[in-house]
Amino acid sequence: MKDRLVYMDNAATSWPKPEAVEEAMIRAMREAGGNPGRSGHRLSAAAARVVFDAREAVARLISAPDSRQVVFTVNATTALNLAIAGVLEPGAHAVTTSMEHNSVARPLRYLESQGVGLTVVETGPDGRVDAGAVARAIRPETRLVAMTHASNVIGTVQPVEEVARLCRQRGVLLLVDAAQTAGCYPIDVGAWGVDLLAFTGHKSLLGPSGTGGLYVREGVAIRPLARGGTGSRSELDVQPDFLPDQLESGTPNVVGLAGLAAGVGVVLEEGVEAIRRREDELAGRLREGLRAIPGVAVYGPPEGVEAVGVVSFNLEGVEPSDLGYILDVEYGILCRVGLDCAPWAHRTIGTYPRGTVRLSLGFNNTAADVDHVLGAVTEMAAEARREGKP
Amino acid sequence: MPVFVVFPSTHEAMSLDRLLTQAGIDHELVPVPREISASCGFAVRLRPEHEAAARALVDSGGVRTEGFHRLGPDA
Ligand SMILES: Cc1ncc(COP(=O)(O)O)c(C=O)c1O
Numbered sequence: 001m002k003d004r005l006v007y008m009d010n011a012a013t014s015w016p017k018p019e020a021v022e023e024a025m026i027r028a029m030r031e032a033g034g035n036p037g038r039s040g041h042r043l044s045a046a047a048a049r050v051v052f053d054a055r056e057a058v059a060r061l062i063s064a065p066d067s068r069q070v071v072f073t074v075n076a077t078t079a080l081n082l083a084i085a086g087v088l089e090p091g092a093h094a095v096t097t098s099m100e101h102n103s104v105a106r107p108l109r110y111l112e113s114q115g116v117g118l119t120v121v122e123t124g125p126d127g128r129v130d131a132g133a134v135a136r137a138i139r140p141e142t143r144l145v146a147m148t149h150a151s152n153v154i155g156t157v158q159p160v161e162e163v164a165r166l167c168r169q170r171g172v173l174l175l176v177d178a179a180q181t182a183g184c185y186p187i188d189v190g191a192w193g194v195d196l197l198a199f200t201g202h203k204s205l206l207g208p209s210g211t212g213g214l215y216v217r218e219g220v221a222i223r224p225l226a227r228g229g230t231g232s233r234s235e236l237d238v239q240p241d242f243l244p245d246q247l248e249s250g251t252p253n254v255v256g257l258a259g260l261a262a263g264v265g266v267v268l269e270e271g272v273e274a275i276r277r278r279e280d281e282l283a284g285r286l287r288e289g290l291r292a293i294p295g296v297a298v299y300g301p302p303e304g305v306e307a308v309g310v311v312s313f314n315l316e317g318v319e320p321s322d323l324g325y326i327l328d329v330e331y332g333i334l335c336r337v338g339l340d341c342a343p344w345a346h347r348t349i350g351t352y353p354r355g356t357v358r359l360s361l362g363f364n365n366t367a368a369d370v371d372h373v374l375g376a377v378t379e380m381a382a383e384a385r386r387e388g389k390p
Numbered sequence: 391m392p393v394f395v396v397f398p399s400t401h402e403a404m405s406l407d408r409l410l411t412q413a414g415i416d417h418e419l420v421p422v423p424r425e426i427s428a429s430c431g432f433a434v435r436l437r438p439e440h441e442a443a444a445r446a447l448v449d450s451g452g453v454r455t456e457g458f459h460r461l462g463p464d465a
Contacts, residue, residue, distance in 0.1 A: 052400075
C-alpha cells in the first residue's frame, strides 16, 4: 500500500503532466530557442510560432472569438492583479464574493486602502453566490465585479453566465477567476459575455507552472502593469495600444507555453465535457464515501449544486495538518491541508482558522484512487475512535 | 521585386504565416527591412505573383497589417 502514490492535489497544480507536454517543452527548448518577438531569424520564428499556437489553443478552449485577446502571464495571480489594477481607480467601486482566493481578495483589499470602494457579497455555507445579490451590490460608481468561477476550497460553481448578463445590463465589467475551471468545466467567454477571464496553465490545462493568462474582451481597456520589452513599435517610447503586446511586456515563457499548448491539446482531444463528467462522477463517489465514515464532516455544496472536483473534509479530533501528514507518509495520498490561500472561503463555510483537508481530483485520477482514499480515511477514523478522540 | 508585408505585432505576422502555410503559398518570415519600418520582428516576404492571394487571406482572416511594400532588387 505504501508504494502507491495517489495524487489528489490537482487544485494546487496538476500532476503528472501528459507526456506530450514534456515532449513539446523539450522540442521547444531544442528547436525553437530564439526570442519570439525581437529577432527575425528562423529560431525566432519557431519560437513565435510556439507562442502563437498556445494563444490559439487557449482561445479555442474558452471560445474566445479572437486569439489576440488572450494575453499570457506567469500564473492566474498575475492575470488577476493585471485585470483588477488595470480597471480600478480611486473613487471607483468593486463587488466581489466571500468565496474568493486571496489572489482576488488581496489586490482588492489593497486597492480599498487606496480609495476604491469594495462590497463583499456573502454566500451561504454551500458557497453558491446569488446572482441577484451581486446585482443589488452594484452602485452607480461600480466599475468591476470580480468573482471566482469555482471555489478552490469546496468546488462550488458560480452562476457566471447569469452574473455576466446582469453586469452587461448595468454596464459593469465582469472579471472571472477561472483558475479552478479552465480545462475541467466548459467555458464560453463569447456566448456568456464575460469581459475578463483569468486562467492558469498549470492546473486543469495540464501545462507547466509559470503559465497563465488573461482573456480581455475586445474593446475593454486595461492599464498595463509593466511597460516595454515588446518587439513591436521599437521606435516609440510609449507602450503599444493593441493586444496582445500592450499587456505582454518582456520575453515570454516560450518553453512553458509550448507545454501549455500541448496540455490544452490533450484537454481538447479528450473534450472538456468528457473530463467534466469523469471528474464529477469521481467527486460524487468521494463525497458520498467520506460522508458515510463516522466522525467525518464534508464541507461544500449539497447534491444538486454544481461543483468541480474539489472536496474538503475534517475528521473529528484530528488536526488537518496531522491528517495530511499521515495520508502522505502512511498511505501515499498527497493533498492539501489548511486554509488553501482562501481564508474568506473558510470563514464562509465555518472552518476558519483550522482549515480542512482538501482532496482535489484531476485528469489522471481513477475510481481506484478514490477507493484508496476512502479506505485510508476509514482506517484513520477507526484509529481516532480507538484512541478516544476527541 | 519581392513584396514585404509588415505588421503591428508578431501575433499578426504569425497569423498570416499560418494562413499562407495552410493555403500552400510559398513565403518566408524575415526581419523587417530597415527601409520600411524601424520595428523589430518579422515581415512576411512573398513573390509578387502571390500578393493578391495574400491580400485576400489578410482580409478574410482579419489579420492586421501595416501594409504591403515592394522592395528590390532580389526576387
Ligand atoms: C480560485 C483560484 N484563484 C487563483 C489561484 C492562483 O493561481 P496561480 O497559482 O496560477 O497564480 C488559484 C490557485 O492557486 C485558485 O484556486
